[in-house]
Amino acid sequence: MKHDVAARIAKALAEEARARGIEGELPAPSIDRTKKAEHGDFATNVAMAVAKRFSVKPQELAAALKARLEGDPTFARVEVAGPGFLNLKLAPAAFHRALAQVLEAGPLFGRAPAASRERVNLEFVSANPTGPMHLAHGRGAVVGDVVGRLLDATGHRVVREYYVNDAGNQIRLLTQSVLARIVDGYPTPQDGYGANAYVEQLGAHVNGRHPDLVARAPSEPLAFEQLSKRCVTYVLDGFPGFPGIRATLRALGVQFDVWSSEAALHADGRVERAIDALRDGGWLVERDGALQFETTRLGDDKDRVVFKTDGGHTYFASDIAYHKDKLDRGFDRLIDVWGADHHGYIPRVRAALTALGLPAERFEVILIQMVSLVKNGAPYRMGKRLGNFITIDEVLDEIDEASGRKGSGSDALRYYFTSRRSDAQLEIDVEIAKKQSLDNPVYYVQYGHARLCALLKKAEHECGIAPRAEPDLSPLQHPDELSLIAQLSAYPEALAEAAKLREPQKIVGYLTSLTQAFQSYYTRLKKENDTILPRSGERETGAWKTRDDGAYAAKVRARVAWVRAIRDVYGAGLALLGIAAPERMDRPAAAEGASPEATDDEAG
RNA sequence: GCGCCCGUAGCUCAGUUGGAUAGAGCGGCGGCCUUCUAAGCCGUUGGUCGGGCGUUCGAGUCGCCCCGGGCGCGCCA
Known part of the structure; x- marks a missing residue:
């Protein structure tokens, strides 16, 4: 719809230029959907943008363009406004054409499967496998997952990857913490994972399943290593009392294609080879007994240690190998989703790729800002040692139950x-x-979808309107119906924008506004003593089919198709967000029974 | 001190990447269910868009300077 309008404006502009003998490229007109109905459906600033080239006042040029556009039947009304805007109101037929396009594409409307085919590696979550996922992890998980869906929908080939840090200090600390709980005399590690139910349960489980390893681990490094591996496995896969990270992610609707292991990078020499490559390139120096990578030569604040004085590797060493590995696997783009507290890390990873002769511009980071918790207005600090972190499982369960x-x-x-x-x-x-289970705004959007589904179901079963009917759309004339079509036609733009900017909230905003428009129309129509479907009496007798010589039935059929288009776009949007699109939603018991008295009782 | 992010209604946040009279949810107040779902709709309340200067036809949006909050600046992750 927008493209159509843009093309017509460009054409009028080109004609005007020719008439005035203006040569050369003209800037592409910027077309905007209007916010106010009185401004029509679309507005363009083209007259203001190119007035200088034409050596005329914007308003004068706008008037000339208006004269040309008025000859086009697509436009019902063309007006010059303010400093030189052109406000365009489209004829109903233009809306009907746009709706037909939505109906033709159905649930696939807005997707761009043949776009770039860019191969994208999307790494997100990658929480240390040392405990349950807490609420703050959820933000990165959800945003990463939805960005993946956005990229899928816009023609990228996405591999979702979870990088398991199973080789570092934190894992050792976890294992030591577990041993401290179950082996008499085993020291509690400094900065370890304290005395909480999680470590307690994990210890009990490990002790029951691997008594031999537990017995040998304190004195045998190999047994300790094996025990660590077991612990990581249980943290990921779960153990009695805790479902495990994989299950938590599944419950959140988050899927991964690849789980890659840091330990494996070391085991098969990829870390060593990456570091060797840096050394060969002359990027490494021995300083203070440690091996440092001179990232300052590539814009970093200071040089970074890759191998410590004690001979151990830093996580950075693994990360160099890991990001190199990802590029070696042939991805056109690497997108990492990180907590914002890691932002200082970006220059050094980019430096590493550059030093290795790899295309660092393919590396991109989505920073997820902190989630801070408050309770009754006061900051609520979570911490491993405090043992009071709110897990995702906990929140999911409570809302499910409520x-x-x-x-x-x-x-x-x-x-x-x-x-x-x-x-x-x-x-x-x-x-x-x-506790926000019943007044969460998500239900608003889902309810809108359920209403549409209910209408379609009734249309099919009680009016005999085929689900895939392709009726004449011209009876759609209600201003709300037309403006909703304009909104539907904006969906591909919203999707493309959200994907390009990696900003899921654009989709939420789109759906909220679509819901609002439909719900408002739905109620307004009733006030106007009209309905989308025939009322129940007429449905039963079938009288609606012949009313007004069939004109009424034609309107009903057109409206049902219109409803189907909205439902499809809705469903597509919810699918992008990974949010269920229920076909029916019954009022919850609490809301059903709500009366002033009942509320007072609860409050008192 | 340096770097990154943020500052929009009482609270939590959007704002189509410079457009017209800045929006939503929650909260407050007042209305709307005899037949398509009231988890809804309508009205109302509420704003010097942190402050200043600049860029231009036009700034919540871009630039600079302040103020305020968060994060980072480890041989931790």
């Missing part, structure tokens, strides 16, 4: 995390996060 539907918690959390820009800090009240 709403009586499995998956409800995932929907609520996904909505919450995707409705905000990821580069802005986010404050969550832990009480609201857990």
